[in-house]
Amino acid sequence: MEASPLSINAALDEWVNEGNPLGRSEIYSALLGLRRRRHFGKALQLFEWLDTKKRLSFVERDYASRLDLVAKVHGLYRAEKFLDKIPQSCRGELVYRTLLANCVAAGRADKAEEVFNKMRDLGFPVTAFACNQLLVLYKRLDRKKIADVLLMMEKESVKPTLFTYRVLIDAKGRARDIAGMEKVVESMKKEGLEPDSTVRAVIARHYISSGLTEEATDVLKEMEGGGSGGDGEDRGACKSLLLLYAALGKETDVERIWKLCEAAPRMDECLAAIEAWGKIGRVEAAEAVFEKMHKQFKKLSPRYYNSLLKVYGDHQLLGKGKELVKRMADGGCPIGPPTWDALVGMYVQVGEVEKADGLLQKAAAGQGKARLLHSSYMAVMEKYAERGEVHNTEKIFHRLRQSGYAGRMRHFQVLLQAYVNAKAPAYGFRERMKADNVFPNKSMAAQLAAADAFKKTQISDLLD
Numbered sequence: 001m002e003a004s005p006l007s008i009n010a011a012l013d014e015w016v017n018e019g020n021p022l023g024r025s026e027i028y029s030a031l032l033g034l035r036r037r038r039h040f041g042k043a044l045q046l047f048e049w050l051d052t053k054k055r056l057s058f059v060e061r062d063y064a065s066r067l068d069l070v071a072k073v074h075g076l077y078r079a080e081k082f083l084d085k086i087p088q089s090c091r092g093e094l095v096y097r098t099l100l101a102n103c104v105a106a107g108r109a110d111k112a113e114e115v116f117n118k119m120r121d122l123g124f125p126v127t128a129f130a131c132n133q134l135l136v137l138y139k140r141l142d143r144k145k146i147a148d149v150l151l152m153m154e155k156e157s158v159k160p161t162l163f164t165y166r167v168l169i170d171a172k173g174r175a176r177d178i179a180g181m182e183k184v185v186e187s188m189k190k191e192g193l194e195p196d197s198t199v200r201a202v203i204a205r206h207y208i209s210s211g212l213t214e215e216a217t218d219v220l221k222e223m224e225g226g227g228s229g230g231d232g233e234d235r236g237a238c239k240s241l242l243l244l245y246a247a248l249g250k251e252t253d254v255e256r257i258w259k260l261c262e263a264a265p266r267m268d269e270c271l272a273a274i275e276a277w278g279k280i281g282r283v284e285a286a287e288a289v290f291e292k293m294h295k296q297f298k299k300l301s302p303r304y305y306n307s308l309l310k311v312y313g314d315h316q317l318l319g320k321g322k323e324l325v326k327r328m329a330d331g332g333c334p335i336g337p338p339t340w341d342a343l344v345g346m347y348v349q350v351g352e353v354e355k356a357d358g359l360l361q362k363a364a365a366g367q368g369k370a371r372l373l374h375s376s377y378m379a380v381m382e383k384y385a386e387r388g389e390v391h392n393t394e395k396i397f398h399r400l401r402q403s404g405y406a407g408r409m410r411h412f413q414v415l416l417q418a419y420v421n422a423k424a425p426a427y428g429f430r431e432r433m434k435a436d437n438v439f440p441n442k443s444m445a446a447q448l449a450a451a452d453a454f455k456k457t458q459i460s461d462l463l464d
Contacts, residue, residue, distance in 0.1 A: 030046060031043050031046060031047075031065065034046065040069050040072045040073050041073050043069050044066070044069040044070065044073050047062075047065070047066045047069065058090065059090065060090040060091075060092050060094050060095060061094065063086045063090050063091075063095055064094045064095045064098040065098075066082070067079055067082055067083060067086070067095060067098050067099060067102075068098050068101075068102065070082045071098075071099070071102035071106075072102070075106075076099075076102060076103060076106055076108060076111060079099060079102060080099070083095065083096075083099060092124075093119065093124045093125075093127075096115060096118065096119045096122070096124065097119070097127075097129055097130055097133075099115050100112060100115045100116060100119070100130060100133050101133055103115055104133045104134075104136055104137045107137070107140065107141065109137055109138075109141050109142070112133065112134065112137050113134075116130060116133075116134060125156075126152065126153075126156040126158055127158065128153075128158055128159065128160070128161045128163075128164060131149055131152065131153050131158055131164070132161065132163050132164055132167060134149045135149055135164065135167045135168070135171075136167055139167055139170060139171040139174070143171055143175065146168070146171060160188075160191065162188075162193050162195075162196065162199065165184060165185075165187075165188040165193060165195075165199065166198065166199050166202060168184045169181050169184050169185060169188075169199065169202055169203060169206075170202050170206075172184055172206075173202065173203070173205070173206030173209070173210075174206075176210060178206065178207070178210050178212065181203065181206060185203065197223050197236055197237035197240060198240070200219050200220075200222060200223050200237075201223065201237070201240035201244065203219050204216045204219040204220055204223070204240075204244050205244065205247070207219065208244065208247050208248060213248060216244070216248060217248070220241060220244055220245065220248075220253075223237045223240065223241060224237070224241065235260075235261075238257055238260060238261050238269055238272075239266075239268050239269050239271075239272040240272075241253075241257045242254055242257050242258060242269070242272040242273055242275075242276040243272050243275060243276055243279075245257060245276070246275070246276035246277075246279040246280050247279065249280060251280050251282070254273075254276050254277070254280060258273050258276075258289075261273070265289075265292070265293075265296075267293065267297065267304070270289050270290075270292070270293045270304070271303070271304065271307050273286075273289045274286045274289050274290055274307045274308055274311060275307060275310070275311070277289065277311070278310065278311030278314055278315070279314075281315070283311060283312075283315055283317070286308060286311045287308065290304070290307075290308045299331075299333075300333070301333070302328065302333055302334055302335065302336055302338060302339055303338070305324060305325075305327075305328050305333060305339065306338045306339055306341075306342050308324060309321055309324055309325070309339065309342035309343070309346070310342055310345075312324065312342075312346065313342055313345045313346040313349055314349070316346070316349050316350050317346075318346050318347070318350050321342070321343065321346045325339065325343065337363075337371070337372050337373045337376070338373065340359070340360075340363040340372055340373075340376060341372070341373040341375055341376045341379075343359060344356045344359055344360055344363075344376045344379055344380065345375075345376075345379050347359060348379045348380060348383050353380060353383045353384065353387075356379070356380050356383075357380050357392070357396075360372065360376060360377065360380055360399075363376075364399070364403070371403045371404055372403065374400075374405055377396055377399060377400045377403070377405070378410070378414070380396055381393055381396035381397065381400070381411075381414050381415075382414055384396060384418060385414045385415065385417045385418035385421065386417075386421065387421070388418060388421030388422035388423075388424075389418065389422070390418045390419055390422050390424055393414065393415055393418035394415065394418075397411060397414075397415050406436070407433075407436030407437075407438055408438065409438055409441065409444070412429075412432070412433050412436075412438055412444070413443070413444055413447065416429060416444065416447045416448065416451060417447060419451050420447055420450045420451055424451075425451060425452070426448075426451040429448065429451065430448065
């Protein structure tokens with residue numbers, strides 16, 4: 001469990017009273033360490049302590065960092081309230097673009113657009129960073145608007161960055177437009193930008209998902225430095241190479257890349273190796289990597305346990321999953337939403353959806369302010385819909401809303417499928433969607449038509 005604000009503040013007071021330095025460099029170093037370990041609550045408490053003790057003369061960078069932490073810990077509403085308290089002299093572009101990035105991360109198109117327009121009203125220049133954030137948002141929520149952002153960038157003379165092209169490549173790949181993806185790559189090269197290992201990994205992933213194995217393999221060789229006997233010189237690419245070779249089912253290559261890392265592995269490479277071994281069915285190899293991490297890094301965060309839990313879930317090893325969670329608890333490792341998500345997923349995959357539902361309720365009641373992951377609810381909801389259990393699907397749909405997940409197209413699609421599978425009429429469904437500002441696409445229109453077919457319209461039907 002995370003330390004209380006009182007204990008953290010007391011420790012800081014003791015540190016300073018003992019004559020230890022606490023200048024700006026020490027503060028930033030501490031904040032960076034907390035952020036890397038994803039201890040956002042503790043990092044925010046540090047800022048609050050600094051403010052209370054007047055230990056730091058805040059500049060815009062500090063306010064932006066604190067706003068980012070408020071958004072991550074308490075949500076967008078509190079972040080907006082905090083922005084109003086920032087002195088006008090420090091309320092610059094950096095603060096607003098930090099809020100914009102958090103709106104995008106939360107998938108709130110309305111808020112993101114509001115912040116972007118506010119930045120323009122305040123006279124801030126249209127930057128590649130702000131445009132890239134909108135591209136990330138629309139890639140996920142509304143690809144039709146990507147063209148509008150690109151036109152604006154052209155009009156405002158905003159030069160696309162490597163990140164811009166990465167988002168566009170990913171958008172084309174997600175749309176299964178491989179020819180379009182390749183055109184974006186060519187445009188990027190014409191602008192003098194060469195794909196780095198991250199961009200190449202995106203390209204390879206979409207080749208793989210489209211069944212273009214040879215093209216994907218060629219890209220992976222480029223990531224390794226070229227040639228069939230690539231030596232993996234680009235150590236930064238090893239994480240992606242492990243996952244991509246596993247997706248291709250190339251066990252020998254996974255083993256070869258892991259050997260490059262095994263002597264002195266980085267934590268992100270260990271995580272990738274666990275997932276890669278799991279994908280190709282080598283559960284014992286995944287366990288060996290986990291134990292190596294545990295021995296080398298001593299105390300692991302929940303993220304590393306969850307990676308092995310995911311492997312157990314994919315292979316329906318519920319008993320091993322339970323043992324690992326017990327090991328987490330016995331070792332004092334906090335059990336949060338990602339761990340519950342892995343456990344819920346395991347119960348669903350072995351067909352025990354009722355137990356998964358019960359675990360979901362128990363976890364939600366014990367999480368306090370931290371809400372469970374969206375995927376936890378969806379795993380249970382999709383299984384109920386598949387069975388045609390309308391009542392239970394509606395129940396999870398309602399719990400999603402109670403947890404703060406606003407109505408999305410996917411929620412309504414799954415709910416409607418429950419009615420279709422149950423051969424039950426979905427009365428007033430279009431009106432329910434409209435109330436949430438969600439409108440049916442082509443596939444959902446077909447679902448609605450199927451549900452409409454179950455409505456009793458003939459007098460003879462009503463008498464049956």
